[in-house]
Structures are given as C-alpha cells and as structure tokens.
Amino acid sequence: MLSGRALRTSRVLYPITALGPGRRLGIWLQGCTLACKGCMSRDTWNPGGGTEVAVDDLLRMWHDAVRAGADGLTISGGEPLQQAAVLAEFLAAATVADRDVLLYTGYELDELGEQQSGVLERVDAVITGRYSAGEPTRLIWRGSANQRLIPLTPLGEQRYRPFVDVSPPRAPVQVRVDDGLLWLVGVPPAGALPKVERSLREQGIVFEEAAWRP
Ligand code: SF4
Structure with missing residues (x-):
C-alpha cells in the first residue's frame, strides 16, 4: 500500500484501444508546462486542474482492469514526467x-x-517528444513525425517493435462519453478536430469548450 501518495489526474478510462496494442487502462495525468502549439489536450495543462487520485485507488483501478482482461496500461497527459517521483512509486x-x-x-x-x-x-x-504541428504524420499512436516510439524491455520489444514504422490508413480513434463530457481517445490526424467540430455544429451539436482550442 502507498497510503497518502496521490497523482494529480485528468481522467482514467477503460477499455481504451487507440493508444497502444490491445485493451488498455488509460490514465491521463494532469499538468503540463511544455505548451506545444496545437496541443489537443490543453485541458490537461493546469497543474491545479483535474483531481488528486490516491495511488492506492489507481492501483485498484489497474488491478480491476487486469481482472477484466486488460493487455496493458497507457500513461499519458499532461506531462506524466512532471510527477515523476509518485509516478515511479x-x-x-x-x-x-x-x-x-x-x-x-x-x-x-x-x-x-x-x-x-x-x-x-x-x-x-x-x-x-513534443507535438510539432508542422510535422504531420500517419505513424501509429503519434501526433507528429518527430515523436519516437522506443521499446525499452523484452516485452516492449515484442509488442511495440513491429509498430515503430507502421502508418495505418486510418488513425485509431475512440469516442467516449463520460459524465457529460465527450472524450476523443487516440491521436487524430492533423486538422481532423476542427472538421469534426464544424460537422457536428452543422447538425446542431455545439461544444461549449474544446480542449484543442487555444
Ligand atoms: S502535446 Fe503533450 S507535451 Fe505538448 S503541451 Fe500538450 S500535453 Fe504537453
């Protein structure tokens, strides 16, 4: 047990299938000072936003996901490494x-x-690597061509090496509705989000706020 330790968290979703292989628990940590131009997750920038979630609770969610058949865990953000000490624990x-x-x-x-x-x-x-709006890519799970997918362990080599240079014809993207909020999970191609917003507006659906708008 890691009682008393907490990670500032934007959201936790299961199952996600658009950020890594198989069915996964996705944890988005809150807070990022890197301010990439064109970031689609500006809602995760404020280090005081989101909620503090106890590490024990995150572990419970992860073990529940494993019991439900999860293949892996994806940690995103925000910038996860701006909470490195607790994240390592x-x-x-x-x-x-x-x-x-x-x-x-x-x-x-x-x-x-x-x-x-x-x-x-x-x-x-x-x-x-930071998101670089001027370097669009179709590489799987990445938002821009400068971002590198690097396997670090034998399991990582086995699961991720085959995907390092893969560019699928359609980027994997999931739509989740949770607590009145619509979450797009995955890395949509450049320019896709304003197009989705425009097309929904034509059908009478207007977003009050969108995380990709400055
Ligand atoms: S793309 Fe990632 S690293 Fe860049 S500002 Fe957004 S959350 Fe931070």
Whole structure:
C-alpha cells in the first residue's frame, strides 16, 4: 500500500484501444508546462486542474482492469514526467506479468533528469517528444513525425517493435462519453478536430469548450 501518495489526474478510462496494442487502462495525468502549439489536450495543462487520485485507488483501478482482461496500461497527459517521483512509486507497484506499460512524454530522452529516467525503468515502451504541428504524420499512436516510439524491455520489444514504422490508413480513434463530457481517445490526424467540430455544429451539436482550442 502507498497510503497518502496521490497523482494529480485528468481522467482514467477503460477499455481504451487507440493508444497502444490491445485493451488498455488509460490514465491521463494532469499538468503540463511544455505548451506545444496545437496541443489537443490543453485541458490537461493546469497543474491545479483535474483531481488528486490516491495511488492506492489507481492501483485498484489497474488491478480491476487486469481482472477484466486488460493487455496493458497507457500513461499519458499532461506531462506524466512532471510527477515523476509518485509516478515511479505507482509503476513499481503496478507490475503485472505479461501486461505492458506505455508512457507518453513530451520530453526527449536526453532532457530527462535522474528521477524522470527512473520512471522509464518501470516502462516497456515510451513515446517521446513534443507535438510539432508542422510535422504531420500517419505513424501509429503519434501526433507528429518527430515523436519516437522506443521499446525499452523484452516485452516492449515484442509488442511495440513491429509498430515503430507502421502508418495505418486510418488513425485509431475512440469516442467516449463520460459524465457529460465527450472524450476523443487516440491521436487524430492533423486538422481532423476542427472538421469534426464544424460537422457536428452543422447538425446542431455545439461544444461549449474544446480542449484543442487555444
Ligand atoms: S502535446 Fe503533450 S507535451 Fe505538448 S503541451 Fe500538450 S500535453 Fe504537453
């Protein structure tokens, strides 16, 4: 038990199928100071937003997901490595045989401090690099061509190496409605979100707020 420790969290969804292989628990951590132009998750920037979720509660959600058949865990954000110390503790307690952990970070590997590198010791694959609106890509699970998918463990090699250069004809994207909010899970192609918004507006559906608008 890791009583008293908590991660500032934007949302937790299960099952997600658009950010990593198979059925996964998705945890989006809250808070990011990297401010990439064109970020589609501006709602996760405020480090005081979201909610504090106890590490024990996140572990319970993860173990429930594993019992329900989860293949892996995806940690995104926000910038997960801006909560590196507690995240490392969570991941140390979250290891389950044959279930992989994929981590998204806006940092490059050579920007990481000691504590942040420690998180990667608990991760099977990492997707690195800031979102760069001027470098569109169709590479799976990535938002821009500069972002790299890097397997880090034997399980990561087995599950992620085959996808490093894959560009599917359609990006995997899921739509989830949760508590009156519509969540798009995945990395839609450049320009897709304003198009979706326009087309819904023509049908009378207007978003009060959208996380991709500045
Ligand atoms: S794309 Fe990721 S790293 Fe960049 S501002 Fe958005 S949440 Fe932060």
